[in-house]
Amino acid sequence: MVNDHTNNKDSFYHRFFDKLRSSSEFFYSIGAVLLALLIGAVIICLIGSDPIKAYKALYRGSFGTTNAIAETLLRAMPLALVGLGATVAFRASVFNVGTEGQLFIGATAAACVALALPDLPRYLLLPLMALAAMGAGALLGGLAIFLKIKFNANEMINTIMMNYVVIYFVSWLVHGPIQQPGSPLGQTEKFSVNGIIPVILKRTRLHAGIIVLLILVIITYFLLEKTVWGYQIKVTGKNMLASKAAGIKVKRIFYSAMFFSGALAGLAGMFEASGIQNRMIENISSGYGYTGIVVALLGQLNPIGVLLAAILFGALQVGASSMETMVGIPSSAVSMIQYLIVIIFIGKNAFPRLWKRFHTSKDKRA
């Protein structure tokens, strides 16, 4: 009868975690965030500060005022764009880790257009810049697929390597051919007013890119869930051989998924250059290309989840600085919370097992 007892208990935990894993993936993400905040609170206590005060400051810094919300959304924008693109690529099992490079090349391409055609009217120049940015990002991504198909080269390695090549190439460009005359900094001249995305909320920096982003979230969702293309991406990503045997043109799927992913990363670059810096600079991204990938995973490869995850990460980054100034907690504490979220989230399959093992061994000892 003792056996029965442990069995029931085991299966209860098992079912509990099973449910958490399968039926409500969404809640698992939320749970990961809450758990990370909890651990963060313990750490803040250990530093000798008040976690409630700290989190209040964090909240006020990211959502407390109109300007704070605008800044949070500004941060979320490149993360969400990169994350949406990565979502499509990952669903096709194309491991595009080159989003940072694609973001840089997209920003640069947009800058070149803005500098070359400064007098074009805004309604022509901005779309042209966007097209250039998306095209450049897509081509850079496509190169990795070309190498994968032609030489069976792993796209994950290729895209990581290409990040460095591209970032140094861009760095050379902004220190050389497209550098602002007379400036010692790695930056181009300021874009003409027609090459700057207009601000849509007074007294903030929030620009019209947010509207484009929301439209893209809906489009991506529609493409993935409702179209044949999205279906074929899903199928190819799950079983490439069976898809190929069933007549799906898997090469075309790989290319199109990567093009999409690269294009959105490129667009994120344009938003940064045109919407925030108003010029191309050497350090256009503070790792948005990488964090965007994390955002895609935390958002469960679901466009709406990605948007929420991007806003969360944006808020954490923006709130961190106000926490630092108001409570005196180093903003790296927030980076820690960010990556705790990632670790807890990635470990979601390991925890139930550890939990179970812990309990069975405890029962045995008893």
Next chain:
Amino acid sequence: MDNTTNTRQDNKAEARLIMEGITVNYGDFVANDNVNLVVYPGQIKALLGENGAGKTTLMKVLAGLLHPEGGRIIVDGQEVSIDSPQDSQRLGIGMVHQHFMLIPKLTVAQNICIGLKSTGYPFPDVRKVEEELSELSEQYNLLVDPKAIVSTLSIGTQQRVEILKALYRGAKILILDEPTSILTPQETAGLFDIIHFLTKRGNSVIFISHKLNEVMEISDRITVLRQGHVTAELAKQETTERQLAILMVGREFQTEKHLKPVPENAKELVCLDNITYIDHRKVSVLNGINLTVKAGEIHSIAGVDGNGQVELASILSGLLHQTKGKFTLNGKDLSKASPKERLQAGLAHIPSDRHKYGMILDLSMEDNFIIEGSEREPVSHRGILQKDAITSFSENLVKDYDIRCKSVKQKASTLSGGNQQKLVLARELSRNPIFVLAMQPAHGLDVGATEFVHKKLIEQRNAGSAVLLISTELDEVFDLSDRISVIYEGRILATIKREEATRENIGLLMTGKTNG
């Protein structure tokens, strides 16, 4: 060990393993309902049942992978609780899975060290293990070299490595899950010798199978499972293949198949002309295959596994490109066509490895049904999926092919093997193909599902399709074919009409003997 097994049957105290009243539920589905199983030392116990009958579930309980909701397990007179694979191992239960759990790049000894702290942790003493393994291998006549790299070993030898692994871990009860499904007849005979050898030394063997002839050949006693219940527990001498078949599927099944002959002037729908394939190691795998399949004909390619069948099927389905040669279907040259063009020309492909090439386990049945037709009306309209059309299309296929499931939204991985194959068949045959390429279509299926698959192939034949059946199972070949070709080392050695073929001459040709 003495050999008084007969008197032991009545004395449960001497049983090595007793499973009593085992009940396992998967949600609402009862996989094992009050199942009893008794195994004595030195006994070969066959566990016979269709796919989905609950054989694997029962063995998972023994392996410590599943907790039964009810029942008890007694090993060597002690009631035990098996909570983990480690517990199972400690109790002397060893499992040889259908799909081997070996790392191809490592040696036999290295493979066996994995997960065994007793061989030294964290750095196992491989040298010592090698010596012990050689000894053990000799003792049980397994003929395994512990220093060999696993990937260089034949399938039969890899299986013996798995047996050796179990023995090394102290197994006294060996569970062999469908062990012959991947073996040649010669390898099967070798395996049976080993099983007899093991039981002579007092080990017990649980032999899981749905092949009646093998069960009759090897086992001492037979437990038959059907839909989670034990339908019979008998000694081999008390029963016949026919009776077992009925116990297993619950009904008489038809073995006679009435085929009207193929008309002499039937059109040759499929022509293979000098198909040759040289692989990346410069090995000539296919050497000028010439073959035709007529409309309304089943043409079989018989042969032992590994004589170029896989490559031939891949070339015909468009996954692999032949080095030279021509493939025409209904007058259309498809030699360089993509898989999609081949499907559009009327090819249906039933692959031997359905999990790898035929379906996507992780997706719903609906998603699996439309994988080839996602671009066609009414499944999609201008690139947009039509959910209602997909659901009704899927539900029709489920009905027509009698696929047992709760809903078409459930994942394909939740279906039993037989129903998974039905899913593939339903999708492939619903396109009204003119050429059905079926490779080992009944592989791993139980009697009932096999019969269903065969019936469907014959329906295709009678409807005027050309059917090319690639099979290693002689029974299947003789049951279904109009003509039989034998493949050996990438060559067709002979093509014989079924009426003129005998098991003996086909069997000899399969081993490469062309003249007597």
